[in-house]
Every structure is written in C-alpha cells, then in structure tokens.
Amino acid sequence: MKTFIKIAWRNIFRNWRRSFFAILAIATGLGALIFVWAFVDGTNQQEVSTYTSFLSGHIQIHKTGFQRELSVFRALDNPSAILSEIAHQENIEEFSERIEQRVLLSFADKTSGAILMGVDPEKESKITTLWKMMEHGRFLGPADQSGIVVGKDLAERFNLSLGSEVSVLAQAADGSLGAAKFKVIGIYHSGIDTIDRVYVFVTLPAAQDLFALWGRATGIVIKAKKIESVTNLQSSLSKELGQGIEVLDWRKIIPELETSVILHEVEATIILAIVFLIVAIGILNTVLMSVVERVREFGIMMALGTANLQITMLVVMEAFLLGTVGVILGGVGGLIVTSILGKRGIDLTSYMEFLQASPRTPDIIYPILRLDRIILLAGLVLMVTIFASIYPAVKAARYQPVVAIRTGETV
Amino acid sequence: MLFLKIAWKNVLRRPTRTAITVSAIGLGLAFFVLLWSLADGLYAQLINNSIGFQLGHLQINATGFRQEYNPKIALNESDKITDWLEKDKRIKNYSKRIETPAFLYSATGSMGILLTGINPSEEAKVTVISRTISAGDYLDERDERSILIGKYLAENLGVDLGEKLIVTVSAADGTLAQEAFRVKGIFNTGVENFDKSLVFITLASAQRILTLEKKVSTIAVVLKEGAKVEEVEQDLKNEFGNVIYDIRSWKEIMPIIVQMIDLFNLILYLVLEIVFVVMAIGVSNTILMSVIERTREFGMLMAIGTSGSRIVKMVIFESIFIGIIGIIIGNAIGIILILAIGRIGIDLSLISSALRNYPGLMRMVYPVIVIQHLIIPSLLLLLVNVLVSLYPSVKAARLKPMEAIRFI
Numbered sequence: 076m077k078t079f080i081k082i083a084w085r086n087i088f089r090n091w092r093r094s095f096f097a098i099l100a101i102a103t104g105l106g107a108l109i110f111v112w113a114f115v116d117g118t119n120q121q122e123v124s125t126y127t128s129f130l131s132g133h134i135q136i137h138k139t140g141f142q143r144e145l146s147v148f149r150a151l152d153n154p155s156a157i158l159s160e161i162a163h164q165e166n167i168e169e170f171s172e173r174i175e176q177r178v179l180l181s182f183a184d185k186t187s188g189a190i191l192m193g194v195d196p197e198k199e200s201k202i203t204t205l206w207k208m209m210e211h212g213r214f215l216g217p218a219d220q221s222g223i224v225v226g227k228d229l230a231e232r233f234n235l236s237l238g239s240e241v242s243v244l245a246q247a248a249d250g251s252l253g254a255a256k257f258k259v260i261g262i263y264h265s266g267i268d269t270i271d272r273v274y275v276f277v278t279l280p281a282a283q284d285l286f287a288l289w290g291r292a293t294g295i296v297i298k299a300k301k302i303e304s305v306t307n308l309q310s311s312l313s314k315e316l317g318q319g320i321e322v323l324d325w326r327k328i329i330p331e332l333e334t335s336v337i338l339h340e341v342e343a344t345i346i347l348a349i350v351f352l353i354v355a356i357g358i359l360n361t362v363l364m365s366v367v368e369r370v371r372e373f374g375i376m377m378a379l380g381t382a383n384l385q386i387t388m389l390v391v392m393e394a395f396l397l398g399t400v401g402v403i404l405g406g407v408g409g410l411i412v413t414s415i416l417g418k419r420g421i422d423l424t425s426y427m428e429f430l431q432a433s434p435r436t437p438d439i440i441y442p443i444l445r446l447d448r449i450i451l452l453a454g455l456v457l458m459v460t461i462f463a464s465i466y467p468a469v470k471a472a473r474y475q476p477v478v479a480i481r482t483g484e485t486v
Numbered sequence: 487m488l489f490l491k492i493a494w495k496n497v498l499r500r501p502t503r504t505a506i507t508v509s510a511i512g513l514g515l516a517f518f519v520l521l522w523s524l525a526d527g528l529y530a531q532l533i534n535n536s537i538g539f540q541l542g543h544l545q546i547n548a549t550g551f552r553q554e555y556n557p558k559i560a561l562n563e564s565d566k567i568t569d570w571l572e573k574d575k576r577i578k579n580y581s582k583r584i585e586t587p588a589f590l591y592s593a594t595g596s597m598g599i600l601l602t603g604i605n606p607s608e609e610a611k612v613t614v615i616s617r618t619i620s621a622g623d624y625l626d627e628r629d630e631r632s633i634l635i636g637k638y639l640a641e642n643l644g645v646d647l648g649e650k651l652i653v654t655v656s657a658a659d660g661t662l663a664q665e666a667f668r669v670k671g672i673f674n675t676g677v678e679n680f681d682k683s684l685v686f687i688t689l690a691s692a693q694r695i696l697t698l699e700k701k702v703s704t705i706a707v708v709l710k711e712g713a714k715v716e717e718v719e720q721d722l723k724n725e726f727g728n729v730i731y732d733i734r735s736w737k738e739i740m741p742i743i744v745q746m747i748d749l750f751n752l753i754l755y756l757v758l759e760i761v762f763v764v765m766a767i768g769v770s771n772t773i774l775m776s777v778i779e780r781t782r783e784f785g786m787l788m789a790i791g792t793s794g795s796r797i798v799k800m801v802i803f804e805s806i807f808i809g810i811i812g813i814i815i816g817n818a819i820g821i822i823l824i825l826a827i828g829r830i831g832i833d834l835s836l837i838s839s840a841l842r843n844y845p846g847l848m849r850m851v852y853p854v855i856v857i858q859h860l861i862i863p864s865l866l867l868l869l870v871n872v873l874v875s876l877y878p879s880v881k882a883a884r885l886k887p888m889e890a891i892r893f894i
Contacts, residue, residue: 092778096771107764111757118753122746143642185554187587188598231553266741269679331677334841338535339750341837342528342851346754349521350761353514357768360510364772367502368779423752440753 079385083392093365094397100361101401102408104354105456109409109449111350113417113442115343119336120302121440123325128204129265130274131328132296133305134312136161139321141293142328145177145190147248147286150293151320157295160315166304171198172292174282178245180275182233189229190273191243193282193292202298205263205276212237212261220281223257226271227264235259247287255285351455358456359463362394366467373471374479383472390471394464398457406453410444417442489796493803503776504808510772511812511867512819514765518863519820520827521761523853525754531851532750533712536743537736542581542612542706543715545739546722547732551703555600557586558658560701562730567705570725576718578710579611582702584692590635590685591652592643599639599685601655603692603702612708615673615686622647622671629688632670636681640672647672653687659697667691762863769867770874773808777801777878784882785890794883801879802872809871813864820860824853 087094127133135142136157141149151157154172161170174193179186196215200206205224206214215224223243225235235241239259247253257277265271283289299305305324313322326333373386420439497504537543546567551559561567564582571577584603589596606625610616615634616624625634633651635643645651650666657663667687675681693699709718715735722733737744784797831850835841841849882890 093775096775100768100771103767104764107760111760114753114757143638232555266745268740331679334676337838337840338834341834341841344837345524345832345851346521346757349517349524350757350764353517353521353761353765354768356510356513356517357765357771360506360513360768360772361775364503364506364775367506368775423749 079389079392083389083396086393087396097361097365097397098401100357101398101456101460102405104357105402105405105452106409108350108354108452110413112347112448113413113444116443117440119339120443123336124302126332127325130203130270131325132202133299133325134297134309135323135328136295137293137321139319142323145175147176147246150248150288150291154292157316166300166308168298168300169198169201170295170297171195171202172279172295174286174288174293176245176286178243180241180243182235182239182241185233189275192274192276193279194276195279202296205265208263208265209261210264214261215276215278219260219278221257222260224261224263224276225259226274227262228268228271230262245285249287253285355459358460362463363467366390366471370474370479374474374476377476386472387468390468391461391464394460398460402453402457406449413442413444417444489800490803493800494807496804497807507772507776507808508812508815510769511809512815514769515813515816515863515867516819518765519860520823522758522859523824523855526854526856527851529751530712530854532747543709543712544707544719544735546705549730549732552732555585555587557696557698560698560703564702564705571707576709576714578708580705580707581608581612582689583704583706584689585703586655586696589654592645594644597643599683602684602686603689604686605689612706618673618675619671620674624671625686625688630691631667633667634671634673634686635669636684637672637674638678638681645669655696657697663695665695766870770870773871773874774878777875781882781890781893785887788890789887797883798879801875805872805875809868813868817860817864824855828852
C-alpha cells in the first residue's frame with residue numbers, strides 16, 4: 076500500500092504538466108463554486124437589508140396583537156422599561172420608539188385613510204432610509220412639531236405641495252377624537268407604492284399629542300448590527316420581555332420578503348446544481364484524458380508483473396492525491412478571493428447605471444463566506460474526482476499488456 | 487486541402503481521444519446552455535410573480551383615475567378598447583374591472599379597503615386570486631350579493647363564510663351607497679397587503695352600487711410574451727391617444743420591481759460569466775492535454791519533412807472539426823434537456839416546502855430557449871477550443887524534430 080502511495084505521488088510529479096492541468100481544473104472549479112455560492116448569499120442578504128431599511132427595520136416590538144390591528148389601545152404601557160432592557164443587548168446597532176396608527180387625512184375637499192408614523196427623526200434616520208429619498212423638501216427634524224412628510228403617490232392623489240396644510244383625524248388613547256393640522260415639509264418617493272400611498276410621518280412628540288399617548292409609544296423598531304443575528308436577537312428579546320409583548324423579526328413584518336428570499340435561495344440551488352455538474356464534467360474529462368493517454372505505460376507495468384487490482388488502485392490513488400491538492404488550492408484560493416471581495420464588496424453600479432441614482436436597490440454586494448458550505452463543496456469535488464477515476468482505472472486494468480504496449484490504444 | 491483531409495483522418499484515427507474531447511465540449515456546452523435557458527425562465531417567472539397578483543402586463547385607465555381612484559373617472563368607451571384587444575394576436579387575456587375605495591362594516595369592526603368589481607372568468611385568466619381561495623368558493627358571474635375577502639381581513643373583521651358585510655362607497659352620482667354582501671370565499675395569497683386590503687365582488691354588482699351602468703374603470707391586460715410590453719403599450723397609445731386614456735405598463739406602475747428584477751438578472755449574468763470561464767478551463771484542459779500528448783507524433787512528422795506551420799495548420803483544422811462536432815452534440819443535448827424539463831417544469835416547492843405557504847406564488851419554472859443564448863456560448867467555445875490547441879502545437883512546431891520525438 077505504502078509503495079503505491081509513493082508510486083502515485085511520483086507519477087504526479089513525473090507528469091507535472093498533466094498534473095498541473097488536472098489540479099487547475101479541480102481548483103478553479105471549486106473556487107468558482109465557493110465564490111458563486113457566497114455571492115448569491117450576499118445578494119440575498121443585501122435584498123433583505125435594503126427592503127428592511129425602507130420602513131420595517133429588522134425587529135419590531137409591540138404589545139401583543141398590535142401588528143394585526145394597529146389599535147391605539149394596544150400601545151406599549153411603559154416603553155422606557157423595554158428600552159432599558161434593549162439598551163444592554165449587544166447585537167443592536169440602533170433602536171427607536173415609534174407611534175404607528177391609522178388616521179383620516181384631509182386636504183381641501185378630499186379625505187382618505189393613511190397610516191401615520193410618529194418617529195424620532197434623529198434615531199430613525201439611522202434605522203430607515205426614507206429620508207434619503209426626498210423628492211421635494213426635506214425629512215423631519217427634531218424641531219418640526221407641526222411638519223408632516225408624505226409619499227409621492229399620496230401627494231398626487233391629494234394634490235399636495237410643500238406648505239399645504241393637511242388635517243389629521245384619529246382615535247386617541249383616552250377615547251377622544253384626536254385632531255391636528257400639519258404642514259407638508261417634504262414629499263418622499265420610495266418607488267414602493269404600498270409605502271408611498273399610505274405612510275405619512277410626523278415627529279414622535281407631535282404624534283404623542285395627537286393620540287394622547289404622552290410618554291408612550293406603540294412600538295420600538297430595532298436595527299441589528301448583523302442581519303444573520305436577527306433570529307437569535309429576536310428569540311432572546313422575546314424571552315426577556317416575556318408575556319404580553321410581541322417581538323417580530325422582518326420575516327413576520329414583511330412576509331413577502333421572506334418568500335422572495337426563499338425563492339431566490341431555491342433558484343440559486345438549481346443554478347448551483349448545474350454549475351456543479353459543469354465543474355464535475357470538466358474534472359471527469361481531465362482525469363479521463365490523463366488515464367487514456369497512458370495506456371502504453373500501464374501495459375509495461377503489467378508486463379512486469381503488476382496485478383490488475385494494483386493498477387486500478389494506483390490510478391484511483393493518483394486521482395485522490397490530485398483531488399486533495401486541487402481541493403486545498405481551490406478552497407484556499409476561493410476563500411481568499413471571496414473574503415477580499417466580501418470586505419471590499421462588488422460594486423454593481425458600474426454594470427448598471429440606474430443603480431447609481433437609486434438609493435432603493437442594493438448597489439454593492441458583499442459575498443458571504445460560510446465554512447459549512449466550503450466544506451460541503453470541497454467534499455463533493457473530491458468525491459467527483461475519485462469517482463471520475465474509477466471507470467478509467469478499472470478499464471486500464473483490463474488491458475492486454477502486449478496490445479497496450481504495441482498500439483497504445485485501449486481496444 | 488490535403489491538410490483538411492489529414493486533419494479529418496486524425497480525428498477519426500484516435501476515437502477515444504476524440505470522444506473525450508468532443509464530450510468535454512458537448513457536455514460542458516449542453517449544461518451551460520441549459521443553465522442559461524433556466525436563467526431566462528427564472529427571469530420570466532419573476533416577472534409573472536410580480537405582476538400576477540394584481541397588475542397584468544398593462545393597465546388602461548381613464549386619465550386621472552390612478553391619482554384618485556374615483557369611480558366617476560371611468561373609461562368611457564371600454565368596448566372600443568376591448569375590441570382592439572380581442573383582435574390583437576399578442577394579447578393573451580384581459581380583464582375589465584371597477585376599482586374604488588370602500589368601507590366595510592361587520593358586526594364587530596370596520597375597515598377601509600379597495601373594492602374591486604371583476605368579471606370572474608376574465609379575472610381568473612389574469613391574476614392569481616381565483617387560485618388562492620382557501621375557504622368557500624370563487625365568484626360566479628351570476629352572484630349579485632357575494633363578496634370575496636382576504637384571510638387577514640376576515641380575521642380583522644371577525645367574519646366567516648356566509649356572514650354578512652356592509653359595503654359603503656361613494657357612488658358616481660355623488661350619493662353614499664350602502665349594500666350588504668355575503669362572504670362567499672376567503673382567499674389567501676400569502677401577501678399580507680393583498681389579503682388585508684383587497685375585496686372582490688362581481689363587475690355587475692359593482693356597476694350597480696356605484697351607478698356606473700356599463701362603465702368600467704380599469705382594463706388589465708396580459709400578453710403572450712412579456713417582452714413585447716413596450717411595443718403593445720406604444721400601439722395602444724397610438725391607437726387611442728394619451729389624452730383621455732392613461733395606459734401604463736407594469737414597469738411604470740412598479741418601478742422598484744423592475745429594478746429588483748434587473749438586479750437579479752445582472753447577478754445571473756455575472757454568475758453565467760463565471761460559469762463559462764470555469765467550463766472553458768475544463769474544456770481547455772482536455773484539449774491542451776490531447777495536443778501535448780502528441781508532441782512525439784509531430785516530431786515524427788517533422789522528421790519526415792512536414793514544416794512546422796503545416797503542423798499548426800493541421801491542429802487548427804482538427805480542433806475546428808472536433809469543436810464543431812462537440813458544439814452540435816452539445817446544443818442537441820442541451821435542447822433535448824431544455825425541452826424535457828420544459829415539458830414538466832421544475833417545481834420550486836420541491837426544493838423548499840416553505841414556498842407552499844404562499845399559494846399565490848407561481849412555483850413552476852420553465853426553461854426558455856433563446857436562440858442567441860445558444861449561439862453565443864457555442865461560438866465562444868469554438869474560439870476557446872482553437873486558441874487553446876494553437877498554443878501547444880506552435881510550441882511543438884518550434885522544437886527540433888529529435889527533441890519532439892524524445893518529448894515525454
């Protein structure tokens with residue numbers, strides 16, 4: 076056995092050119108697989124972080140049942156207690172209180188329903204990105220007690236322009252009817268019509284006045300440092316905050332985003348499977364060719380008394396050694412390239428001009444390396460290499476020594 | 487000419503080597519072609535999923551309607567448009583609708599929603615709602631007082647099948663109209679926004695309560711080929727003008743979706759480029775090896791008087807022959823695979839069962855054959871093939887015959 080490992084190893088060096096090509100095929104194949112998978116993972120994550128940055132944030136905390144009804148009677152009783160609980164969580168980048176309520180909006184002779192968001196402008200701007208998407212005017216500042224920011228579709232429907240005074244009518248928490256007038260100071264355009272048509276923004280204190288929710292809020296929105304940690308964060312928060320409080324992650328807040336992510340993952344799986352096949356065919360051919368061209372050599376070995384099984388073993392052993400070297404090189408190469416790009420990001424704006432002008436779509440993709448995936452791919456590629464060698468190895472062992480030496484042909 | 491013959495004979499002389507090289511090219515190309523056709527299929531599916539809920543490829547409204555959703559701003563001569571749509575061969579289906587904001591009252595709550603009057607059989611061919619009924623039944627043309635509501639809305643209003651809901655709308659004649667409807671079916675598209683805010687009744691009942699007579703507010707159009715949307719939009723605009731009619735494609739209605747889809751497409755193309763490089767390296771290895779292994783043979787040829795340039799020429803012809811055979815086989819296998827998969831389709835929910843929670847989603851992907859996407863990789867691969875075999879043959883041709891013969 077030891078002898079054969081030695082012979083196999085020497086064969087690899089003796090035919091350094093052939094070995095080089097085989098290793099190249101294996102290494103580039105594996106490297107590409109690692110990169111493509113990381114790239115797809117990065118794209119999916121970017122999609123989530125872009126979509127959650129419009130409005131939803133990564134996690135929202137409400138009183139149980141609030142999300143479904145948006146009822147003013149389900150406002151958080153004591154948000155500051157929850158805030159202090161959250162404050163010592165590690166994975167949170169920023170959090171902010173909000174008041175989210177259905178209201179009736181009227182301007183001139185038109186009235187329509189809308190959802191009013193009372194936000195803390197400074198903190199909110201670190202969590203969501205609508206303030207970057209202003210088409211006219213500006214987003215709220217802390218001092219804009221009577222300012223309101225509306226979406227483009229809503230502004231068109233009401234014929235609103237900057238300075239228009241809209242009145243807002245709503246059910247307040249004390250049972251009375253809250254009413255207030257706000258001046259339009261900004262019109263945003265996210266391009267998502269379910270946002271642009273529905274959501275209007277005022278400052279948190281203004282909303283607290285309107286709904287008689289002084290010192291209170293209906294929800295807390297959280298941006299996590301890393302999207303991957305959201306699931307853990309969600310479960311630890313919901314354990315800590317206990318009964319009566321709902322802690323929802325983005326999957327619950329925007330279920331269609333989850334569908335979209337699952338859909339993309341599934342599609343990526345199909346693509347990766349085919350890419351894997353292509354890589355496997357490349358390796359198979361390289362290994363096959365390297366055996367077929369060596370018929371004469373095997374003939375001589377057999378004439379000298381090498382047993383059939385030993386020839387088979389030798390070929391498989393060679394493939395295994397080549398595969399191992401290729402997998403190590405490909406794995407390390409893929410790892411290095413992907414992690415460099417993962418840090419730097421792949422700037423898509425150079426491919427598509429519209430991305431530059433739009434804050435709404437992901438423009439830089441950061442590939443995500445996952446060790447489990449690298450190990451899985453490396454194992455599969457090594458297996459393919461060994462399997463690829465079995466057929467020619469068995470065939471090589473069946474040669475007639477004399478015919479093989481004379482003709483160099485397999486038949 | 488002689489070299490063409492020699493090259494062809496060389497191809498046939500070593501069937502094993504030829505078979506391996508041809509299969510490297512053929513199989514690599516076949517799966518690459520399949521990959522591209524699937525990418526095209528995914529792109530089409532993505533668009534269908536985005537427009538399948540509500541939009542259709544094109545929407546036709548009276549100018550000003552989309553700003554206000556006011557039933558008064560209805561299409562005046564919808565027959566003229568539907569006649570045109572009937573005759574045009576690019577149109578697959580269309581659906582006439584009335585859309586208006588309304589209030590819904592149940593015994594326990596009230597909710598502002600978008601009320602949509604539909605012709606049930608027409609609408610079923612345009613959007614997914616009819617396929618996502620989770621309880622009860624879909625609407626029937628003859629239903630006068632039946633209503634379809636979403637799952638979330640049913641929960642919010644606390645109503646169940648067969649129970650009554652009061653619909654309040656402001657009618658076209660300026661009065662406030664109120665009518666009771668019975669819940670006939672509950673749909674669950676999985677998209678919360680739809681399940682929360684859309685409600686369907688028949689077109690006739692919508693026309694009745696809104697006093698619209700025979701008018702409709704929207705025509706949603708689905709095309710046979712999504713790619714022709716701009717073309718059809720332009721033809722419609724030329725025919726009916728831009729003044730009274732507001733004709734928009736889904737791309738104008740949902741620009742963000744267009745961007746997301748374009749982005750997805752861009753990423754697919756980047757992946758395709760990488761995969762092509764990997765495939766080309768795999769193919770190149772095989773070709774390179776098959777030429778290098780013949781250095782001794784070239785030495786022999788040179789020893790009996792063949793010039794180096796003729797050897798290079800011979801190798802180029804050989805690689806063109808092999809390349810063309812490989813490409814033909816590759817495209818044939820690729821097209822057979824595409825057609826076979828196209829017939830059954832790929833059910834995405836087999837890979838992730840989580841997708842079954844979204845009944846409104848089209849889960850089947852069908853690969854699409856685009857001729858250019860067969861030709862481009864084929865030609866590129868032929869080029870790679872010739873270039874790759876050029877290198878070792880030029881190198882061998884530069885050796886002295888004796889060196890080449892001794893080459894290991």
